[in-house]
Amino acid sequence: MNEHESFHHPGPSRTETxxxxxxxxxxxxxxxxxxxxxxxxxxxxxxxxxxxxxGVVGESGSGKTVLSRSLMGLLPGSAVTSGSVKFAGQxxxxxxxxxxxxxxxxxxxxxxxxxxxxxxxxxxIGKQIAEPLRLHLSMDKANARETAxxxxxxxxxxxxxxxxxxxxxxxxxxxxxxxxxxxxxxxxPTVLFADEPTTALDVTVQAQILEVIGEQRRDRxxxxxxxxxxxxxxxxxxxxxxxxxxxxxxxxxxxxxxxAEMRMPYTKSLLKSIPKLADPSxxxxxxxxxxxxxxxxxxxxxxxxQRCPYARPKCHVxxxxxxxxxxxxxxFACWYPVGSPEFTEREAELEAAGYxxxxxxxxx
Amino acid sequence: MKFWVSRLVGAFALILTVSAITxxxxxxxxxxxxxxxxxxxxxxxxPESVAKIEAAEAxxxxxxxxxxxxxxxxxxxVTGDFGVQFSATGQPPVSDLIAERLPRSLMLLVxxxxxxxxxxxxxxxxxxxxxxxxxxxTSTVMTFLLIGMxxxxxxxxxxxxxxxxxxxxxxxxxxxxxxxxxxxxxFLPALTLALPSAAVYQRLLRTDLITTLQEDFILTARxxxxxxxxxxxxxxxxxxxxxxxxxxxxxxGTLIGGALVVEQIFRIPGLGSAIVEAIxxxxxxxxxxxxxxxxxxxxxxxxxxxxxxxxxxxxxxxS
Amino acid sequence: MSDLGMTEADAVGHxxxxxxxxxxxxxxxxxxxxxxKLGFAFWLCTAWLVAVIGLAIFAPxxxxxxxxxxxxxxxxxxxxxxxxxxxxxxxxxxxxxxxRTIYGxxxxxxxxxxxxxxxLLVGGTLGLLAGYFRGKIDQIIxxxxxxxxxxxxxxxxxxxxxxLERSLLTIAITIGILSVAPVGRVSxxxxxxxxxxxxxxxxxxxxxxxxxxxxxxxxxxxxxxxGAFSLLGVAIAIVAEGSLAFLGLSVExxxxxxxxxxxxxxxxxxxxxxxxxxxxxIGVLFLTVLALNFAGDRLRSFFDVRELSL
Numbered sequence: 001m002n003e004h005e006s007f008h009h010p011g012p013s014r015t016e017t018x019x020x021x022x023x024x025x026x027x028x029x030x031x032x033x034x035x036x037x038x039x040x041x042x043x044x045x046x047x048x049x050x051x052x053x054x055g056v057v058g059e060s061g062s063g064k065t066v067l068s069r070s071l072m073g074l075l076p077g078s079a080v081t082s083g084s085v086k087f088a089g090q091x092x093x094x095x096x097x098x099x100x101x102x103x104x105x106x107x108x109x110x111x112x113x114x115x116x117x118x119x120x121x122x123x124x125i126g127k128q129i130a131e132p133l134r135l136h137l138s139m140d141k142a143n144a145r146e147t148a149x150x151x152x153x154x155x156x157x158x159x160x161x162x163x164x165x166x167x168x169x170x171x172x173x174x175x176x177x178x179x180x181x182x183x184x185x186x187x188x189p190t191v192l193f194a195d196e197p198t199t200a201l202d203v204t205v206q207a208q209i210l211e212v213i214g215e216q217r218r219d220r221x222x223x224x225x226x227x228x229x230x231x232x233x234x235x236x237x238x239x240x241x242x243x244x245x246x247x248x249x250x251x252x253x254x255x256x257x258x259x260a261e262m263r264m265p266y267t268k269s270l271l272k273s274i275p276k277l278a279d280p281s282x283x284x285x286x287x288x289x290x291x292x293x294x295x296x297x298x299x300x301x302x303x304x305x306q307r308c309p310y311a312r313p314k315c316h317v318x319x320x321x322x323x324x325x326x327x328x329x330x331x332f333a334c335w336y337p338v339g340s341p342e343f344t345e346r347e348a349e350l351e352a353a354g355y356x357x358x359x360x361x362x363x364x
Numbered sequence: 365m366k367f368w369v370s371r372l373v374g375a376f377a378l379i380l381t382v383s384a385i386t387x388x389x390x391x392x393x394x395x396x397x398x399x400x401x402x403x404x405x406x407x408x409x410x411p412e413s414v415a416k417i418e419a420a421e422a423x424x425x426x427x428x429x430x431x432x433x434x435x436x437x438x439x440x441x442v443t444g445d446f447g448v449q450f451s452a453t454g455q456p457p458v459s460d461l462i463a464e465r466l467p468r469s470l471m472l473l474v475x476x477x478x479x480x481x482x483x484x485x486x487x488x489x490x491x492x493x494x495x496x497x498x499x500x501x502t503s504t505v506m507t508f509l510l511i512g513m514x515x516x517x518x519x520x521x522x523x524x525x526x527x528x529x530x531x532x533x534x535x536x537x538x539x540x541x542x543x544x545x546x547x548x549x550x551f552l553p554a555l556t557l558a559l560p561s562a563a564v565y566q567r568l569l570r571t572d573l574i575t576t577l578q579e580d581f582i583l584t585a586r587x588x589x590x591x592x593x594x595x596x597x598x599x600x601x602x603x604x605x606x607x608x609x610x611x612x613x614x615x616x617g618t619l620i621g622g623a624l625v626v627e628q629i630f631r632i633p634g635l636g637s638a639i640v641e642a643i644x645x646x647x648x649x650x651x652x653x654x655x656x657x658x659x660x661x662x663x664x665x666x667x668x669x670x671x672x673x674x675x676x677x678x679x680x681x682x683s
Numbered sequence: 684m685s686d687l688g689m690t691e692a693d694a695v696g697h698x699x700x701x702x703x704x705x706x707x708x709x710x711x712x713x714x715x716x717x718x719x720k721l722g723f724a725f726w727l728c729t730a731w732l733v734a735v736i737g738l739a740i741f742a743p744x745x746x747x748x749x750x751x752x753x754x755x756x757x758x759x760x761x762x763x764x765x766x767x768x769x770x771x772x773x774x775x776x777x778x779x780x781x782x783r784t785i786y787g788x789x790x791x792x793x794x795x796x797x798x799x800x801x802x803l804l805v806g807g808t809l810g811l812l813a814g815y816f817r818g819k820i821d822q823i824i825x826x827x828x829x830x831x832x833x834x835x836x837x838x839x840x841x842x843x844x845x846x847l848e849r850s851l852l853t854i855a856i857t858i859g860i861l862s863v864a865p866v867g868r869v870s871x872x873x874x875x876x877x878x879x880x881x882x883x884x885x886x887x888x889x890x891x892x893x894x895x896x897x898x899x900x901x902x903x904x905x906x907x908x909x910g911a912f913s914l915l916g917v918a919i920a921i922v923a924e925g926s927l928a929f930l931g932l933s934v935e936x937x938x939x940x941x942x943x944x945x946x947x948x949x950x951x952x953x954x955x956x957x958x959x960x961x962x963x964x965i966g967v968l969f970l971t972v973l974a975l976n977f978a979g980d981r982l983r984s985f986f987d988v989r990e991l992s993l
Binding site for chain 3: 640
């Protein structure tokens with residue numbers, strides 16, 4: 001198979017240069033629908049270095065999944081993307097589909113949310129793992145099989161030889177997700193997109209899966225983009241966190257910094273919505289009330305203002321820009337961020353009215 | 365295992381019921397004696413004809429009660445003895461007639477079913493790959509027209525268009541021609557049967573393909589770098605075949621009905637014409653034999669479909 | 684929306700640990716809007732059906748030629764091509780094809796509608812009982828349907844028609860018997876989908892008797908989807924009459940669509956020289972069948988009849 005000769009791989013060889021592995025500049029992904037243009041991703045700027053793990057966090061509908069799919073290029077025909085995505089210094093956003101496809105599975109791969117549905121139910125595990133190997137690395141059957149066994153072993157699947165001849169329905173959810181990861185890693189990609197990889201799994205299995213991803217990242221010096229709604233998931237497994245709301249980046253910081261001094265009230269609300277093991281059962285979780293705004297007609301001002309208990313008139317009129325804090329790596333978009341006098345004042349009012357304030361303690 | 369046992373028991377029960385209903389209806393509503401002996405059957409005053417009647421009754425077991433006669437007939441049928449034709453002009457065995465007619469009908473049906481599949485599968489894949497495009501919409505309208513088209517109307521249109529107006533295909537069947545010539549002569553009749561079925565299959569498979577293409581594992585396959593074409597053929601097609609197979613099996617019943625009409629239009633002396641003639645002559649053994657053959661084919665097909673399911677889907681195999 | 688976005692209604696989802704549920708659902712409104720409209724094509728089909736049925740009913744009172752008179756023109760051999768005098772031409776016996784088509788409609792439509800009426804009465808009732816009572820009754824009735832369905836329909840029809848005199852009534856009943864099983868299965872499935880709904884359970888818990896529940900609660904609900912389904916059935920019944928005609932087993936007296944198409948197409952020479960004889964009635968038959976199919980289809984999705992678990 002010489003399908004990908006036409007495209008020069010901007011893979012590992014190129015990453016020796018200074019350019020970051022992924023550099024997004026004002027990336028926009030809009031969908032044409034009958035109701036109008038849905039601005040699912042609306043101007044995101046980010047960089048990701050080789051070997052780094054980035055957490056993309058937000059509610060459903062915040063655009064985090066569309067963001068990861070846009071980086072891959074796995075979008076339906078109704079999508080329109082603009083801006084720039086550089087992969088190892090090379091612009092990939094305007095590559096023709098055919099060339100872009102040769103990156104999939106080879107340079108960048110993806111693990112999806114639901115391992116129950118993400119594997120072909122009618123195809124043996126072995127064949128599914130071998131598929132990218134045979135496609136991208138032109139391996140013969142025997143070779144691909146051997147590699148598949150090694151891959152399964154590396155994600156800690158017991159009895160890997162036997163698994164090759166099994167069908168997905170014969171494996172547990174956690175096992176299937178490991179298979180997904182093995183498959184995604186088959187051709188040694190430089191970046192792995194994991195879209196809610198643990199949401200559908202049991203709590204204990206969740207930790208194992210995250211562990212496997214982390215292990216592989218270190219072993220392969222691979223970058224990981226971990227997409228999730230759960231700040232708890234990204235806490236221990238990422239270097240950098242990007243918080244998204246209604247298609248926009250609202251806060252971005254190194255993981256430790258973010259948890260230590262988050263500035264955006266939205267980030268704070270997200271944190272409060274994590275169930276904690278220490279909580280007594282039946283504790284009411286403080287979730288964010290209301291719905292994310294309509295992505296066809298976004299409101300004026302700050303998108304989060306309508307749901308933000310700390311919002312003031314200005315928030316409904318003017319949109320805050322991403323501003324750096326003292327740390328240039330920590331940016332946020334908010335007029336009255338956590339810690340500002342207005343924020344503290346409102347918090348006191350809310351507290352007086354019986355509203356339980358957020359506590360950052362207890363995480364990490 | 366339990367599933368297969370109950371499946372087989374059900375199949376046998378169905379075959380028995382159908383044979384009982386047919387046997388009963390033919391014997392109650394018609395008079396077999398009359399068909400064997402003609403007017404003599406009613407002449408009870410004449411001792412000569414009474415003797416004939418008694419001989420015939422003994423020969424065909426007509427003196428025994430209906431359930432006994434059914435059981436006797438069934439016993440013969442199971443051993444492959446379909447009895448003799450009820451006719452005044454000698455009594456050739458039914459199996460002779462079946463042996464002459466069955467291959468033609470079988471050929472027609474197999475050709476039709478094959479054509480339907482050959483037409484519908486690529487058509488459905490093409491439509492699904494271009495879902496909601498102009499091409500897809502046009503073919504949806506076409507399937508609607510084809511499904512609404514009566515077999516006899518389509519037969520006449522094809523015969524007129526492709527055989528009379530443009531002499532591209534033969535429109536008549538000659539029993540003594542060599543095999544391949546006869547197969548060629550069956551092209552139009554088979555096409556007549558195939559087109560509406562193809563339209564039904566296309567609709568079904570297209571819908572199922574579009575549903576499958578929205579599954580998560582299709583996205584997984586794409587994210588591995590598999591080309592759209594291979595996603596369609598290697599990943600989407602097989603999981604989409606279930607209802608297609610079911611309907612292809614069920615449609616065989618409809619095709620058999622349609623084959624009767626098509627055999628008339630294109631003058632093919634097959635089982636269809638045989639049963640029409642037999643019914644008009646009230647030649648019960650022939651009717652019974654043909655109804656049984658058709659029913660058994662139908663039932664066997666349905667069991668085969670179940671087996672096919674378990675081959676395609678490992679999940680069915682497991683349960 | 685209130686300023687702080689903390690309204691009562693918004694707080695409903697409090698116990699959900701995942702904010703997932705608050706996802707705006709795109710696109711499902713469009714689908715429903717589509718279903719709530721019958722559309723122009725539906726009314727076009729209805730207009731055609733009304734026209735054909737109207738002509739068929741009032742044919743004897745309209746200025747339409749008799750279907751059985753031979754309009755032989757001296758010096759010319761029939762069939763005659765379409766003209767101002769004979770819109771659809773004439774057949775081999777110089778009978779006016781236009782009026783034969785309309786009088787054919789009388790028989791064919793009568794057969795079609797009464798066959799399905801029979802199917803609804805017998806199959807619909809059986810399906811209703813099977814779906815309501817379930818258990819043994821359901822098993823027996825369902826097996827009966829299955830046995831009926833395992834005969835290829837036309838063979839069953841031939842069997843019945845050959846044993847009876849072929850009048851309008853017997854042909855209609857024969858085709859009606861064919862429709863019993865399909866109609867019955869749909870009626871059973873529809874009934875099952877309604878039998879567990881609150882209003883039926885409520886009636887039952889209030890002590891209503893079975894006949895009352897079936898007639899008062901279930902029948903009205905099952906009837907509407909069955910009506911839409913039966914339009915498709917009428918189309919099939921009309922085609923079935925045609926098929927029987929091709930086997931020489933249709934109504935003996937008077938023209939039917941099947942019979943006139945058969946007469947017109949029986950010899951290849953006639954078909955070659957006078958294709959209009961066959962194609963005018965085929966066109967009318969086809970349009971009628973299409974209109975019935977399309978209208979039935981629209982109505983079915985309008986009332987949202989699912990195929991359910993047949």
